[in-house]
Amino acid sequence: MGTSTIAPPEIQNGFKKCPFCSEIIFAEAKKCKFCQEFLEPPPEEPSTLTVHQNLKKCPFCSEIILAEAKKCKFCQEFLEPRENNFPQPKWNPGIAAALSLIIPGGGQVYRGKILTGCLWTLFVAIGYGSFILPGMILHLICISFAAIGNPYKE
Numbered sequence: 001m002g003t004s005t006i007a008p009p010e011i012q013n014g015f016k017k018c019p020f021c022s023e024i025i026f027a028e029a030k031k032c033k034f035c036q037e038f039l040e041p042p043p044e045e046p047s048t049l050t051v052h053q054n055l056k057k058c059p060f061c062s063e064i065i066l067a068e069a070k071k072c073k074f075c076q077e078f079l080e081p082r083e084n085n086f087p088q089p090k091w092n093p094g095i096a097a098a099l100s101l102i103i104p105g106g107g108q109v110y111r112g113k114i115l116t117g118c119l120w121t122l123f124v125a126i127g128y129g130s131f132i133l134p135g136m137i138l139h140l141i142c143i144s145f146a147a148i149g150n151p152y153k154e
Contacts, residue, residue, distance in 0.1 A: 014026060014027050014028075015027055016029075018032040018034065018035060018037070018039070019039070020032060020035050020037040021034050021035035021037070023035070025061070025062075026061070026062040026063070028062045029060075029061050029062040029063075030059065030060050030061070030062070031060035031061045031075050031077065032061070032075075033061040033063060033074040033075045036075060036076070038060075053067075054066060054067050055067055056069075058072040058074065058075060058077070058079070059079070060072060060075050060077045061074050061075035061077075063075070087152050088152075089151035089152050090111075090112075090151055090152065090153075091110060091111045091112075091151045092151065093146075093147040093148070093149075093151060094147070095107075095110060096108075096110050096111055096146040096147050097143050097144075097146050097147035099146065100120070100139075100142050100143040100145075100146035100147075101143050103121070104120050104121050104124035104125070104138075104139050104142045105117035105118060105119070105120035105121035105122075105124070105142060106121075106146075107142075107143070107145075107146025107147065108120055108142075108145070108146055110146075111146070111149070120138075120142045120145075123138055124138045124139050124142055127139070
């Protein structure tokens with residue numbers, strides 16, 4: 001009589017039961033596609049084991065997906081690291097206002113409008129030199145103009 005090896009009931013024909021939800025999954029799966037639990041720690045970098053020219057195996061659940069896929073349709077894991085594509089403001093309105101409060105025109109210089117900042121410094125100094133009230137009014141206007149605008153475009 002020949003000896004034949006029979007796979008344990010947990011692993012047969014390339015499939016196994018998930019230890020968390022008991023669903024049948026691929027034997028080499030690292031993440032269950034049903035309960036989303038990792039069966040072992042996730043890989044550092046996804047492998048690109050090519051099954052077919054246009055297909056590959058998901059490195060998390062071992063399901064066959066398109067080679068150009070960015071997210072597995074079975075386990076919902078992203079296959080490539082995602083980049084933060086949120087726009088960053090070029091300047092902060094609060095900082096611009098505070099700089100113009102300390103030095104008239106400082107907020108405009110902070111925003112990159114150097115000529116405007118120099119003109120505001122000159123006009124506010126002339127306003128304070130002639131009378132206090134016109135200088136204060138120009139200073140407040142300078143502060144408000146430093147803070148208004150779209151910090152994502154300018």
